[in-house]
Amino acid sequence: MATLIQQIINGLSLGSIYALIAVGYSLVYSILMFSNFAHGGFLIIGGYLCYFALNSAGFNIWVAGFGALIGAGFAAVATERLTYKPIRERTSVTLYLLIASMGMNIVIENIFVIVAGGRFRALPPVIPTTPVHLFGNATxxxxxxxxxxxxxxxxxxxxxxxxKTKWGLAIRAAACDLRVAGLMGVNTSKLISIVFFVAGLLAAVGGIFLSVRYTLYPQLGMITIKAFVAAVIGGLGSLPGAVVGSLILGLSEMLTAGFLSSQLRDLVVFSLLVITLIVRPTGLFGKDVKEKV
Structure with missing residues (x-):
């Protein structure tokens, strides 16, 4: 029983980190209708900014974390303005945005390989990792x-x-129809920048915690593939779906590792993806695919 409680808590923790990343995927998809695979790059940016702020600048975790979040947010905005916006202005085919996002993810990874090196780095022990005893024997x-x-x-x-905010209302309106929201007076260019800033900020939060949990290296952003799987399971474009899908994925991973084998974690994750696409292609909370063409 103690092991079950322990694995459930670990699964919820991992799932919550996936949720931060998956929500960013869903936010961008709900507005621009493409999956931004450069999202993993923003996670890396957040992790490295926090690392260098802690080690080189000597800031505490609060200042370093805040700077990392803001930096990753602005990096996401810059990526949209410099890469995606010129493509959007020339064509409405979202496939080109998808391809560009894959390229940007590789660019960001290789920039950090060149600048920071490819070795693994451990963040200073600024976030406690000590054991905590819960419910008797559960640790x-x-x-x-x-x-x-x-x-x-x-x-x-x-x-x-x-x-509760005006821009939040505008984002929800644009998620229904970006063009109509623009016709109603919403500054769609600024709205898209806000969406990317929020997505980048949330990815950076996940990047900091994943850097502490595992270690920091330029390919750490590959873990966002699982967050994307969670977003698909929950329903791309649905924020509640992204959260639920992430928690399901985190629990599945930890329960599999705890009671079966850690080698089966990825098998279970991607099996869930295939089953979801077969049984309910739009995900648990997703809208009709025809609305997203």
């Missing part, structure tokens, strides 16, 4: 609990932003 890490709480704070803040 988890302080990092898991902190990442779980932090993720839901940021996701709750995003929900408040989307439901």
């Amino acid at each position: 988890t890490s302080a990092l898991d609990l902190i990442s779980l709480v932090t993720a839901f704070v940021f996701l709750g803040g995003l929900q408040l932003f989307l439901t």
Whole structure:
């Protein structure tokens, strides 16, 4: 029983980090109707900015984390303005945006390989990783609990932003129809920049916690593939679906690793993806595919 509780907490923690990344995928998809595979690059940017701010500049985790979030957000905006916007202005075919995003992800990875080197780096012990005893014999890490709480704070803040602010209302309107939202007076260029900034910021939060959980290296952004799988399972374009899909994925991984074998984790993850696409192609909370053509 203790092992089950421990794995559930670990799964929720990992799933919450996936949720931060998957929500970014879904935000961009809901507005521009393409999957931004450069999202993993923003995660790397956040992780490295935090690392260098802690080690080279000597900042504390609060200042370093804030700088990393803002830096990754602006990097996402710059990527959209310099790469995606010129393509959007020339064609409405979203396949070109998808291809460009794959290229940008490789560009960002290789920039850090050249600048920072390809070796693994460990963030200073600024986030506690000490064991925490819960419910008697169940043991988890302080990092898991902190990442779980932090993720839901940021996701709750995003929900408040989307439901209580003018730009949040504009984003929800643009998710229904970007062109009509523009005709109603919404500055769509600024709105898209805000969406990318928020997506990049959330990816950076995930990048910091993943850097502590695993280690930091230029290919760490590849883990966003699982966040993308979570977004597909939940339904691309649906923010609640991205969160639910991420929690399902995190729990599936940890329960599989805890009770079967860690070697089966990826098998279970991508089996869930295939089953979802066969049984319900739009995902658990997804809209009709015809609406997203």
